[in-house]
Amino acid sequence: AQKITQTQPGMFVQEKEAVTLDCTYDTSDPSYGLFWYKQPSSGEMIFLIYQGSYDQQNATEGRYSLNFQKARKSANLVISASQLGDSAMYFCAMRPILTGGGNKLTFGTGTQLKVEL
């Protein structure tokens, strides 16, 4: 079984500042993938970044980076230079890496980010 824990129900950040959203996970699978999604009030789940457990380097996608610490089982999302449009709910998720693929994700409870002027 897999479990994702997001301990920050809400976060505030000033515009143009960086913010870190915490995510820890637990799994018995030897290989797995970690995802971060953004969900604005409209409901759409927007893909931000992905990290495979086998990847040697931390993933980056524009202003998003994933601070992956395998020994600590953490996969924190760092957003640099926050913008007002970053205000949304953020979800951390994971899935096992299986022969034949698959897209069964386990999600955390989310962190509501509010960017202020």
Add this chain to the structure above:
Amino acid sequence: DAGVTQSPTHLIKTRGQQVTLRCSPKSGHDTVSWYQQALGQGPQFIFQYYEEEERQRGNFPDRFSGHQFPNYSSELNVNALLLGDSALYLCASSPGGANTGELFFGEGSRLTVL
């Protein structure tokens, strides 16, 4: 290139009724999964379809069923609706057999059961 599309976007049903939600995967994707997201919670996996068969299933009753068509599109059916079925239903697609980060969601169908 169209992403994952879902319909309808909103619908209202009464207890005991049945509902069908539809999903078209992103171009090039052949695996579709469905999630239920109750208000204030993270999405919960319902099931996944690949090659027109249900491949994995989460902890949902048999009232939840699905189908995948030869063009890879999918339907989610929920019978005997309960008030607790009110939620946002999300569809996700990915390339079959691929263990990558290419897993995208649609905008969801918001179901209200009265």
